[in-house]
Each structure stands twice: as structure tokens, then as C-alpha cells.
Amino acid sequence: MLLNQFLLLAAVLFCIGVYGVLVRRNGMLVLMSIEIILNAVNINLVAFGALTDNVGGEVFALFAIAVAAAEVGIGLAIVLLMYRNRRSIDLSEADLLKG
């Protein structure tokens, strides 16, 4: 198998995730797009680990999975808090820090 087929798949998924983050206004859907981005990065890590026959790629993919789980927990808590305070999770309404 070519290394590039995995890297290009990860690049396509990464760009789809970036598109989702830019387009979506619902906080939940933005978090889902971020999950797609993190998964694309994990595919890259494991592919390079397999290329060099080095276990470090897998280990850091596992660390990235753990960090993603923590990120979803905090992100959902923030979205929930926003919903409780404003009755809406539309991110375009969250402009308190806008200049």
C-alpha cells in the first residue's frame, strides 16, 4: 500500500472538518466537525508509525484519542452552559468579546 493513500484520505477528511467548523452555527455540529479533524490526524499518526515500524505513532494516536475525549467533555459542558444562559446554542450569537 502506498503511504500517500492514507495521507490523502486524512487530508480530505481534515478539509471536510474545516469546512464544517467554518459553516456550522450550531455548537454541537461544530464539535462534531472537530472530531472529524482529530480523527484525520490520528490516521496520519498511525500511518507514519506503520511506515517507520515505530510504536511511537500508535502511542501518540492513543494520547490524541484521550485528549479528544477530554475536549468533547469540556466542549459539551460549555455548550450546555450557553444553552442554559441564553436558551440557544447558536454560535453567531456568542459575540460578547467582539470588538
Added chain:
Amino acid sequence: MSAVFAAVSTDAPIFVAQNVFFAVVALLMVGSALKVVTTSNVVHAALWLVLVLAGAAAQFILLGSEFVAVTQVLVYIGAVVVLFLFGVMLTRASMGDDESVAGEKRSMAAVVAGLLLAVMSVALIDSFSDDRVVIDQPQLVTTVADSIFSQYIVPFEAISVLLLAALIGAIVVARRD
């Protein structure tokens, strides 16, 4: 130089079954990811996300990383998606649909993502077009475990503290009082 590459490319075996499996799973993943970012129903988006995550687990199997694949299924499909569905349940009344994005913003985002993809594709094809992944045996779980608890013990402990902090932080942020 080109003779070396030609020798490498003719000597390397071509694994047809693995490539077909890769292509099927990759198409499934890209299609599902597009549905995640375009569908207007939040619950449907979460269910399409399950397909993307399962496809990533299949790619990890293909790369011989069985432990990462199992962890992907346990943590992502088992925990993260359930967390998303709970979040949708708790905030559903606010906006079930997400149709209201302006067409102008949507096309700008498509241009940005397309340019990013073009740059990354050119860089990847330029840099790695001769590299081949040869999996003769899967990466053993014992190897991964040994390496986590010897060479990578410091990042492992840092991740432990991070998870604890995230747990406490999520409780503090979401507490009702």
C-alpha cells in the same frame, strides 16, 4: 536515482485485496463526513459521525494497529457519540435544524477548505509519492504497552492529569447552582 525507484516499485508486492478494502472504506468515510457537515438534522449528523469513526477504526486495522482500532471503537463510538446524543437531547429545543447559514459564507468556507486541500495534496504528493507501507505483522499490544509504560511514561502521566482536570472542569462548568 530513477533506476532505484523503478527497482523498488517493481519489487514491492501489490496487495489487491487490501487496496480494494481501503478504497471502499475511504469512499464510505468521505461520503459520511460530507453528510456530517451538510445534513440539517443534528441527530443524523451524530449517526453519520459513527460511520466516519468506524471507518477510521477499519483503516487502523488495515495499518496493523489493532489496539488503536479497539480503543477507537470503545472511546469514540462507545463514549463520545453517546455524549453527543446526550448533548443533543439536552439542547434540542433551541435549534433542531441548521439551515440558516448564508450561501455567501458557505461558498467562502468551501473555497478555504478547497484551497487547503489543494496545498496539502501538492505537498504530500511531492514528498511521499515513493513511500510504501508494508505490514508483515500487526503491532503487538504488548509492544504498545511496554513502550507506553517505559519510554512514554511522562506524556502518559500528563494525559492522566489532563483527564482528571477535564473531568473536574466539566462538572464545575455544567453544575447547576
